[in-house]
Amino acid sequence: MCSVDELPPGAMRLVDVGKFGVGVYNVAGSLHAIVNYCSHEGAPLCEGLLGGTNEFAPGEPGGLRRVKDGQIVRCPWHNWEFDITTGQNLADPKRRVRTYRVDVADGQVYLNA
Amino acid sequence: MIIDANVQPHFRYNAEIRKYLPAAHRLRSIPDVEQQWYQAPGGNYREDLYGEHYPGSDRDTVARHLFDDGGVDYAVLNPLTRGNIADYLLNSRICAAVNDWLLDRWLEPDTTNRFRGTIRVNPEDPKGAVAEIERLAAHPKLVQVGVPMQSREPYGKPVFEPIWEAAAAHGLPVAVHINGGNGVDYAPTFAGHAHTYPGYASFMPLNYFVHLATLIVEGMFGRHPHLKFVFTDGGYDILTPLMWRLDTFWLSMRDQTPWVDRYPSDYLPAHVRFCSSAFDGPTDPGQMQRWMDFSGKTDLLMYGSGYPHWSTCAPGEAAAGLDSAQRDKVLWRNANELYGLTEPIEAGPINERSV
Amino acid sequence: MTTIERVNPQTEHDEIVVAIVDTDVHPMPVSTDVLKSYAPADWVDKIWPTGNAVTPLPHFYDTPDSYKTMSMRVDAHPPGGGFAGTDPDYAAKQLLVDAGVSIATLEPMCDAQLPQAEHVLKATYNDWLADVWLDRNNAHGRWRGSIGVSAQVPERAAREIQRWAGHPYMAQVLMTPQTRGIPFGSPHFDPLYAAAAANGLPVATHLMGQTPFELIPIYPVGNPAHWHDFFAAWPLLYVSHLMSLVFDGAFDRHPDLRVVFVEGGFTWAMPVMWRMDRIWEARRADLPHVRRRPSEYVREHVRFTTQPLEDADVKHFREYLEMMDLGDNLMFSTDYPHWSYDAPAYAINRFPAAQRERIMRGNATALYGLPPTVTALPGEGPAADVSFE
Numbered sequence: 001m002c003s004v005d006e007l008p009p010g011a012m013r014l015v016d017v018g019k020f021g022v023g024v025y026n027v028a029g030s031l032h033a034i035v036n037y038c039s040h041e042g043a044p045l046c047e048g049l050l051g052g053t054n055e056f057a058p059g060e061p062g063g064l065r066r067v068k069d070g071q072i073v074r075c076p077w078h079n080w081e082f083d084i085t086t087g088q089n090l091a092d093p094k095r096r097v098r099t100y101r102v103d104v105a106d107g108q109v110y111l112n113a
Numbered sequence: 114m115i116i117d118a119n120v121q122p123h124f125r126y127n128a129e130i131r132k133y134l135p136a137a138h139r140l141r142s143i144p145d146v147e148q149q150w151y152q153a154p155g156g157n158y159r160e161d162l163y164g165e166h167y168p169g170s171d172r173d174t175v176a177r178h179l180f181d182d183g184g185v186d187y188a189v190l191n192p193l194t195r196g197n198i199a200d201y202l203l204n205s206r207i208c209a210a211v212n213d214w215l216l217d218r219w220l221e222p223d224t225t226n227r228f229r230g231t232i233r234v235n236p237e238d239p240k241g242a243v244a245e246i247e248r249l250a251a252h253p254k255l256v257q258v259g260v261p262m263q264s265r266e267p268y269g270k271p272v273f274e275p276i277w278e279a280a281a282a283h284g285l286p287v288a289v290h291i292n293g294g295n296g297v298d299y300a301p302t303f304a305g306h307a308h309t310y311p312g313y314a315s316f317m318p319l320n321y322f323v324h325l326a327t328l329i330v331e332g333m334f335g336r337h338p339h340l341k342f343v344f345t346d347g348g349y350d351i352l353t354p355l356m357w358r359l360d361t362f363w364l365s366m367r368d369q370t371p372w373v374d375r376y377p378s379d380y381l382p383a384h385v386r387f388c389s390s391a392f393d394g395p396t397d398p399g400q401m402q403r404w405m406d407f408s409g410k411t412d413l414l415m416y417g418s419g420y421p422h423w424s425t426c427a428p429g430e431a432a433a434g435l436d437s438a439q440r441d442k443v444l445w446r447n448a449n450e451l452y453g454l455t456e457p458i459e460a461g462p463i464n465e466r467s468v
Numbered sequence: 469m470t471t472i473e474r475v476n477p478q479t480e481h482d483e484i485v486v487a488i489v490d491t492d493v494h495p496m497p498v499s500t501d502v503l504k505s506y507a508p509a510d511w512v513d514k515i516w517p518t519g520n521a522v523t524p525l526p527h528f529y530d531t532p533d534s535y536k537t538m539s540m541r542v543d544a545h546p547p548g549g550g551f552a553g554t555d556p557d558y559a560a561k562q563l564l565v566d567a568g569v570s571i572a573t574l575e576p577m578c579d580a581q582l583p584q585a586e587h588v589l590k591a592t593y594n595d596w597l598a599d600v601w602l603d604r605n606n607a608h609g610r611w612r613g614s615i616g617v618s619a620q621v622p623e624r625a626a627r628e629i630q631r632w633a634g635h636p637y638m639a640q641v642l643m644t645p646q647t648r649g650i651p652f653g654s655p656h657f658d659p660l661y662a663a664a665a666a667n668g669l670p671v672a673t674h675l676m677g678q679t680p681f682e683l684i685p686i687y688p689v690g691n692p693a694h695w696h697d698f699f700a701a702w703p704l705l706y707v708s709h710l711m712s713l714v715f716d717g718a719f720d721r722h723p724d725l726r727v728v729f730v731e732g733g734f735t736w737a738m739p740v741m742w743r744m745d746r747i748w749e750a751r752r753a754d755l756p757h758v759r760r761r762p763s764e765y766v767r768e769h770v771r772f773t774t775q776p777l778e779d780a781d782v783k784h785f786r787e788y789l790e791m792m793d794l795g796d797n798l799m800f801s802t803d804y805p806h807w808s809y810d811a812p813a814y815a816i817n818r819f820p821a822a823q824r825e826r827i828m829r830g831n832a833t834a835l836y837g838l839p840p841t842v843t844a845l846p847g848e849g850p851a852a853d854v855s856f857e
Contacts, residue, residue, distance in 0.1 A: 041810065043543070049536055049537070055371055056372040077807060078364070079537070079807065080364050153751075267687070267691070269697075300688060303704045309715045312712060312715040312716065319704055327693075350738075353735070357780045362700055366532065366695060370696065393739075394742065400791055
């Protein structure tokens with residue numbers, strides 16, 4: 001789909017394949033792909049904000065700790081959190097989105113979709 | 114068997130409570146035993162109960178009505194304390210006086226062994242509330258802790274945690290009951306005061322949902338696996354649509370309160386019970402059986418008459434339209450599991466009381 | 469921001485059949501300066517005093533990551549620049565063409581602390597809405613508007629309603645439910661209701677801003693700390709107002725009044741109708757002015773918009789709606805461009821088949837007197853009728 005240099009860490013490229021498209025992400029050096037369709041109401045998931053999430057940390061002030069930066073996409077509508085590396089919804093893992101395999105060969109990125 | 118999980122015993126007259134107050138408080142003004150901002154026109158209690166004694170004030174009369182006439186086997190007494198008065202320390206003394214009166218007038222002399230009672234505490238005085246629970250929790254006939262519906266903070270907030278922790282440690286559910294009186298309260302509806310009695314009476318019980326939602330979202334149920342709340346004024350029909358909202362929004366809001374690690378409605382079976390009310394239930398009895406499946410209400414609901422309130426509900430009314438398994442659960446199984454009523458009672462010490 | 473371009477067949481058709489009516493959409497002025505241009509000159513400094521900080525968080529309960537999302541759909545900001553909901557053309561593209569909405573009711577949100585200032589602000593918004601959205605950018609005739617009025621001054625509200633009555637695209641009156649402790653059934657609102665009913669205009673209510681602090685609804689047992697539980701309980705505000713409308717006799721005083729509860733859910737209506745009916749039967753002597761069974765008032769006088777839909781098991785949800793039997797009272801809504809937007813394709817599947825047509829278009833069409841067809845926009849299909857099966 002593109003050269004490795006065109007997909008640096010933190011970047012996302014949207015590929016027009018299938019009914020909704022697929023978003024390919026470089027999460028701290030490793031490549032992952034999820035469908036561009038939220039399992040809730042069908043929003044374009046990959047247009048959502050990319051970031052981290054909070055976990056419960058009783059020892060921290062406010063009881064929260066920031067984790068998984070760059071790994072979580074929030075749906076642009078209802079902000080449901082999805083782990084790009086697994087496709088799972090953080091609250092309810094059963095509400096997952098489809099993931100795809102991404103390969104790199106000869107400096108080129110290949111999406112298997 | 115039939116267990117009535119919601120009966121309000123009343124004082125015979127105002128001065129009756131003074132005997133149980135400490136000397137330091139005995140000259141204070143306290144709410145009239147009938148005090149209620151939103152009185153029902155014609156009287157709060159069943160018309161036929163106004164007579165020789167104030168409604169609900171004579172133990173033998175109440176026993177005859179519930180046990181002999183009504184076919185009830187056990188009744189849980191939950192007295193009112195007439196409002197969250199401004200002086201929270203005095204309020205705690207009133208709660209203790211009511212508890213001592215309950216033991217003295219109702220539970221200790223009850224040779225039928227059918228009455229059970231409530232440890233009334235004042236959530237605005239967490240230290241005093243914990244002390245009162247510690248004082249009385251060992252009494253075998255006191256089966257729950259009682260708090261008002263009225264509050265200026267919902268019960269999931271951390272200020273109340275020591276109270277719930279103490280209740281849970283002693284295996285005592287916390288029963289919430291509208292406690293109208295001389296309290297410093299917010300308006301009873303979300304849109305201000307009600308201008309009719311029915312406007313008040315139909316809305317007020319629904320306020321339980323804010324207590325419930327905060328108990329979940331603030332993590333109180335999560336931190337205290339054995340904590341149970343009983344919402345004794347009903348309102349359980351609206352549980353389904355509002356829990357659907359709480360569940361749906363959880364997927365959006367999880368990262369603000371990640372200690373909530375499951376769907377909010379997953380907390381209901383282990384932590385929440387309701388008493389039946391005359392104002393809940395489909396108006397079409399044909400919908401009743403199916404309606405009980407929504408939000409798992411079959412396992413949450415316990416018959417509560419509300420005696421001597423004007424809306425007192427007989428067991429047959431509460432069980433109308435239910436199939437036999439649902440009927441058993443509502444009329445006694447759920448309450449028995451919660452309160453352990455058919456377990457043998459060991460003789461316990463008579464508790465200190467003020468004279 | 470990347471978008472996926474789809475090639476649509478360019479069909480030249482004049483009209484399409486109205487398929488979906490959206491009863492809750494939020495337009496915004498492009499800038500405060502634009503809005504100010506519609507206000508009386510001597511009020512500008514009073515309503516928008518200089519030196520006020522512009523808070524990025526106008527709500528006292530913040531939605532997910534709202535410093536970044538501003539409580540909007542992240543994908544709803546016009547690519548040419550500007551904030552979500554400020555560009556009528558982009559709104560038409562996303563909502564009318566892409567999402568398939570045929571007609572949308574616009575509901576601007578605003579409030580001010582002092583009664584007279586709030587009245588002037590509402591009138592200013594009405595003038596702006598009518599000019600920008602109902603006139604200049606409404607050649608297709610698919611936007612409808614709301615006559616915003618201040619709940620604090622019902623007499624002035626009545627005059628504002630009169631000012632706009634008869635406008636071809638103003639479809640309803642809009643007031644806040646955050647009424648500073650006065651429930652909807654109070655005679656305080658009678659002039660407003662009378663003017664609305666006399667002109668055949670429903671009165672819609674939708675949560676407004678929360679900047680004047682006394683608009684923060686104080687929940688009777690105290691306030692939750694997070695948007696999560698705060699907004700889960702929010703319908704209880706509408707429940708309070710509905711019980712007041714019924715028990716305080718507003719529907720008896722105003723037999724032609726129609727009230728629309730927007731963005732407050734609707735599944736709560738079933739248990740509330742049961743409760744009201746039961747207590748009315750038990751306490752009729754307390755309510756001599758309430759001549760009918762409460763649930764009958766709800767069926768005749770009240771409508772509910774559907775967003776935000778609960779994500780419960782769809783079979784249970786449809787079964788619940790069948791039990792509730794309010795298929796004549798529900799009206800589909802998206803809340804575009806807000807973050808809690810419901811997509812029409814998702815929503816339609818949630819409703820029992822027999823209620824779909826009424827919810828997606830029929831009830832709103834009847835309530836607002838909408839036409840059966842509207843002008844097609846480029847990219848929209850031919851004028852065949854729509855199936856809701």
